[in-house]
Every structure is written in structure tokens, then in C-alpha cells.
Amino acid sequence: MYKRVIAMIENNYEKNIVEIVEEHPCPNGSEWLVYQYKKTSPLILAAWREGNKHHFVCKVGKENLKLVPSLSAAGIEEVKVDNNYIYITYAGLAGAGVGAELRKTAENVVDIKILNKGGGSKLGRSQVITPKMEKLVIGIDDTDNKEKGATWVLAHKIGLEIERLKLGYYLDHTIIQLYPGTPNKTQNCVSIALSFATLPENKDKIIDKVVDILKKESYSDKTAIAVYNGLFASKSMKLFTLKAKREIVSLEEAKQIALRNNIKLIPIKGEEGLVGAVAALGLAECHKLAAKLYEDIEKNK
Structure with a gap:
């Protein structure tokens, strides 16, 4: 069955x-x-x-x-x-x-x-x-510090909790490799995209629960999320993610992409995490591409 x-x-x-x-x-x-x-x-x-x-x-x-x-x-x-x-x-x-x-x-x-x-x-x-359900994609970044924590692990825990509470179906967990040369990284420089299928009336409940868990369990003072309600990322979102793989991008660029694509920005403990959170959304459905370093993407063109 x-x-x-x-x-x-x-x-x-x-x-x-x-x-x-x-x-x-x-x-x-x-x-x-x-x-x-x-x-x-x-x-x-x-x-x-x-x-x-x-x-x-x-x-x-x-x-x-x-x-x-x-x-x-x-x-x-x-x-x-x-x-x-x-x-x-x-x-x-x-x-x-x-x-x-x-x-x-x-x-x-x-x-x-x-x-x-x-x-x-x-x-x-x-x-x-x-x-009739909708897709809610949440980009998460900066939940760990040099001593403890792992963003991908906490994100997975959040996905399981959302499904346990029957707020939505936990569809996907994508690790997005970002530019490793940034001086602000904790270690591997990745952010996470969580994808959920949910009823329209549960969208805000999911967001509230994610925020609540991150406030309690994040070890970073830069934690932020970006929320996108749609089946697939736009071209501008994908290009922004690819740029964030290639080089350092500014917070202002992330905010512009968010405004252009109706992405909700939530700085939970600080705004710095918004850059990686927005970048997570662009390749949430492109798992192999999301995992690669930019130079490897260029080699395979």
C-alpha cells in the first residue's frame, strides 16, 4: 500500500x-x-x-x-x-x-x-x-557556534516535530553549500531548507513553532529564517543562491531578493543569518546542485 x-x-x-x-x-x-x-x-x-x-x-x-x-x-x-x-x-x-x-x-x-x-x-x-495543500519552504542559518551545535541536525529535529504535531508533512531537508571563503562561517558554511506540505490555515502555526524551537535551542546570536510559500523557487532566487556559493553576498542583497519574491524574513537572534537563510531557498528542490561547491558546478557545465 x-x-x-x-x-x-x-x-x-x-x-x-x-x-x-x-x-x-x-x-x-x-x-x-x-x-x-x-x-x-x-x-x-x-x-x-x-x-x-x-x-x-x-x-x-x-x-x-x-x-x-x-x-x-x-x-x-x-x-x-x-x-x-x-x-x-x-x-x-x-x-x-x-x-x-x-x-x-x-x-x-x-x-x-x-x-x-x-x-x-x-x-x-x-x-x-x-x-488542497500548499508548500512552505523555510531557510535556516546560524544555529551553532564554534563549540557546539549543528544547523542540519537541529533543522531535522524541527521537521520531525512539525510532522509529529500534525501541522504539516515534512517533505524535505536540503543542505545548501555556500561560499567557504566567508570569514563569518562556523565551519562548513552551509544553510538548510526545510520543505513542508500544509493546509493554508497551518502555515503561520508552522512558522511560529519553528521560531519557538530556534529561540530555545539555537546556540548562535545570529540565527534567522526566511520563509517562502510556493512550489518552486524563482529564477532570481536560484541566481542569488548560486552567487552565495561563489562569493560573499551582502545582507542588503538578501533583503532585495526577499522583497522581490515575497519571502518573509525573521531575524530570530540577529540579522546575519538572513543571508544564508534566503540562499537556502533557491536550491531547496535541487539537491545535487545544492550540495556542490561553485567551482564543481562550473567544471560540469
Whole structure:
């Protein structure tokens, strides 16, 4: 059975983009599914796999699928947003059709409707209904000092606590390597981006809880966070992060990027941490790039 199915809409609803995140029952079975869905579904703009978790970025709408055994065996037929719910219609041949039923008991699924019972050589179609959620990404920097602490560890602890309190789903924890030549670093010069799927009414509760934990548990007097409500970072956010990998960037630059992208800045113990916190947001979804030093990125161009 699937562990959970989450669907998030861009907070600017006019964009009509939904990101679906599913945890597949089989760690490597999801590779076939991602390949087939992306190949078959015109609605899917991007798809990728992380372990048994797969992501589909879809347009809102409906497209009739041209299903062909082996070649294009399964996909997403429709994504609909209505009031507080998102409706996802899956279609597939043989086992791909039966597999849709495994979402029935997944966490966060409100209901599932079997439209056509699959199996054997038959077509299977089902509609999964989930709450309409949004993505909240929080950049965190400067929580340790030379003697104790580790920002990535405290950030992970925060993510687990947010999920334990049922304020949102802890989607991701990304370590962003920044410019190692900065004189203000503690040691490795990284900041952290935490990503959550949450109901709109819980966004402020998550922020308040993160601030509360950092006030109590940070060892630094420079701790700050930056909060972005959106599925994906803008081009200007990504460019700022790349610049922060390459060289020292100013607090004023970070504030300008925040203003341009509606990023909320919260200096919890000081403003210095805002630079790394904002920089964390630009590559929150780009894990391999986030981890690299700038010179290694340039070598691989």
C-alpha cells in the first residue's frame, strides 16, 4: 500500500500547477511508474523519483490518454481543484490499473473512487481525492557556534516535530553549500531548507513553532529564517543562491531578493543569518546542485 499521497497547489492559483508527491510501496517499483507516467501524460510537466517517493508536477486539466501496453501503459488523466480538495484521476493497463487501488489506504487520502476495475489486460481507472495543500519552504542559518551545535541536525529535529504535531508533512531537508571563503562561517558554511506540505490555515502555526524551537535551542546570536510559500523557487532566487556559493553576498542583497519574491524574513537572534537563510531557498528542490561547491558546478557545465 502507498504510505501517503500529497497534492499541493501553487499559492498563486492562477498558475494552475499542482505538485503530487506519493510514497510508493516498492522502493524501485516507482522508477517504472515515473517513467511511464511522464511518457504517457500530457498534463505532467516534470516527474522525478527520490527513493520510493515520486513527484509529479502537473497542469490542472484533463487529457485523454493513449494507453499502449509497455510503451505508454499508465498515467494521470485529470487533475482538478475544487474548493478545499484536489481530484487526481489515474488510468493504466493491467497491473498499472490495479496499482491505483493501493492508494486507497494511503495517509492523507480523503476518498478514492474506482471508475474502472483493472487487472489482466483490462483498463483500470481511479480518482483519488486529497486535501488542497500548499508548500512552505523555510531557510535556516546560524544555529551553532564554534563549540557546539549543528544547523542540519537541529533543522531535522524541527521537521520531525512539525510532522509529529500534525501541522504539516515534512517533505524535505536540503543542505545548501555556500561560499567557504566567508570569514563569518562556523565551519562548513552551509544553510538548510526545510520543505513542508500544509493546509493554508497551518502555515503561520508552522512558522511560529519553528521560531519557538530556534529561540530555545539555537546556540548562535545570529540565527534567522526566511520563509517562502510556493512550489518552486524563482529564477532570481536560484541566481542569488548560486552567487552565495561563489562569493560573499551582502545582507542588503538578501533583503532585495526577499522583497522581490515575497519571502518573509525573521531575524530570530540577529540579522546575519538572513543571508544564508534566503540562499537556502533557491536550491531547496535541487539537491545535487545544492550540495556542490561553485567551482564543481562550473567544471560540469
